[in-house]
Amino acid sequence: MLDAFEHLVTTSGERTATFDAVAAEAGVSKGGLLYHFPSREALVDGLVERLEALIDADVTAMTSADDGAVDYFIRTSSPDAVADGDPFDRCITAVTNLASSGRWPRAVEALSAMQRRWYDVVLDEVGDPVVARLVCLVADGLWFTPGPFDQATVDPAAARAPIGDVIGLLQGLSRRSV
Amino acid sequence: MLDAFEHLVTTSGERTATFDAVAAEAGVSKGGLLYHFPSREALVDGLVERLEALIDADVTAMTSADDGAVDYFIRTSSPDAVADGDPFDRCITAVTNLASSGRWPRAVEALSAMQRRWYDVVLDEVGDPVVARLVCLVADGLWFTPGPFDQATVDPAAARAPIGDVIGLLQGLSRRSV
DNA sequence: GTCTATAGGACGATAGAC
DNA sequence: GTCTATCGTCCTATAGAC
Secondary structure, eight states: OHHHHHHHHHHHOTTTOOHHHHHHHHTSOHHHHHHHOOSHHHHHHHHHHHHHHHHHHHHHHHHTOTTOHHHHHHHHHSHHHHHTTOHHHHHHHHHHHHHTTTOOHHHHHHHHHHHHHHHHHHHHHHOOHHHHHHHHHHHHHHHHSSTTTOGGGOOTTSSSOOHHHHHHHHHHHHHHTO | OHHHHHHHHHHHOTTTOOHHHHHHHHTSOHHHHHHHOOSHHHHHHHHHHHHHHHHHHHHHHHHTOTTOHHHHHHHHHSHHHHHTTOHHHHHHHHHHHHHTTTOOHHHHHHHHHHHHHHHHHHHHHHOOHHHHHHHHHHHHHHHHSSTTTOGGGOOTTSSSOOHHHHHHHHHHHHHHTO
8 A cells, every 4th residue: 555655646746646646556545545544644644754764775785785885875866766665765856845845843853864864874985074975966966856756768879978987977076086 | 926836836845825825825816816726736837937038048158158158157056056046046946846736737847858958068068978967967866955845954054075075076077188 | 897696516534234 | 453434625617697
């Protein structure tokens, strides 16, 4: 049922993810859904808790990544990864959509905490706060543009610079320790 | 009336920006509002057209900025500018909120076009597509995190690196022409 | 041009059978 | 635990007086 809610919020926005639609997508009836999630807030909380668990797993993977945390971080933030059906990416997109409505403070807090944790890991690797912030900004930029709004315009092979070059540039900065 | 709609969408999200609320905010009655904007789509279109006009003005200012397009671009993308009551920033935030619902294709297209135009101006200045993309990603990252979701957590004087240093770093890259 | 009144519909949530 | 049926509320949009 959470999967159905997540899917609808991700693809069509929060407005369309009504109890009726979620129940239909999950293959149950509205009453059945409301037994497990008595309110809309319960549904949101369920997704936020799922996100928090996935953040823990991602931070662990990031700190122990073979090519370093920065490489892992930037690569998993690119729209290429979003296009795939990665559960973590889908969950982030869903919670982001929920947060942007302004009605779910818990969603906002979870996303803020996620960014703080990423920043700490990156800072630990690159050492310099300026470079660490730059890396986080690039990752956020990659995440938000242009994917979530218009999945049709995601064009990995476009004339824009390949993301591998951007990573190399950032790692160069990290080594020079500006 | 458009101001009222923009303000409500920006501060409280699209859900709360009903005809009733917009009319009350604008100081007219619901019927009066509906005379000028016969449907919700008309309201959205009005805001998108306002955005397109503001984009034209911003691109012009950006190309002729004293300290260069990159400096202008990054500075006006930072949350410090968002906190102010800049009409352009407010309009972008409002249209972004509308776009994230997935119900207004015109809003999505306007934002994509905006990013393409910014990229073209930056590329024209820095020459290198990789650096140009990096600059745009940083600007997008600055824009989206963490401001729009949680205006209370905007903390310009936080321990994170000052944005001026980030700009310097990007300009260094631009000069070295990686 | 601006108002009141209301139609028509969708949504969140409850009640109670099975 | 899952279902059907339904209540109350809120929203978009229309009709028509002024």
